[in-house]
Amino acid sequence: MRIDSTVYVPAVSRQAAYLDWLQMFSGICLIIFMYLHALFVASIIFGTGAFNTLADFFEDYYLVQTGGPVIVLIFLVHFILAARKIPFSSGQQKTLWVQSRQLAHRDTWLWVVQVASAMIILLMGSIHMWVVLTDLPITADKSAARIQSGFWLTFFLILLPLVELHVGIGWYRLGVKWGLIKSKARNKVKRFEYYFTGFFILLGLVTLIRFLFVKI
């Protein structure tokens, strides 16, 4: 009897690498956007005049009208690319949890935080962008009215730390993955990342408090 010993080796494909590059590129775009966004929104700290001047500038040059939808697109593409690695089924999630506990490795836990925060950010970020972009122009009064209503304050108090954690862990993990942060430097960079993230969460909180004091 002749046994067919053909072994099927999958054709070499660079698709996974290209998708990883695209995921990194979309991630970097969103990281830069989120830090700039935090600084722009924080202009309210200097008063409604500063906030409105910035908002007018972005709208006069159609940066909100064109940039807004581009960010929405990058946001969705980034999620679809990341979804390749996200454990969606309860079985996969259980395995992730058990193995993370077994490994007891901080960088593995950081990844778990990133995956969990991603789900909530996807939903809340989409809602927020929809609300802002379908109610242009952006003005300090409108933003303040939203935040003073209470609902959006709670909304941002949840979204803000999740986004900052996700973005901070995101650039740290990108640096490790692509070899920019060497093993020896990991702890130092990680500590810097914690302070950096803490600073942006604090800035966001001050921004929200400042909105509460805007007279409408």
Ligand code: HEM
């Ligand atoms: C085109 C995209 C975006 C625009 C034009 C925009 C605009 C704004 C504006 C005007 C505010 C002030 C509050 C308000 O008016 O409701 C705000 C706050 C905020 N946005 Fe966005 N946003 C965008 C995307 C995002 C994304 C993608 C996220 C995160 C997923 C995000 C997270 C936040 C957070 C956390 C706050 C609270 C501000 C703080 O405490 O610093 N935004 N945004």
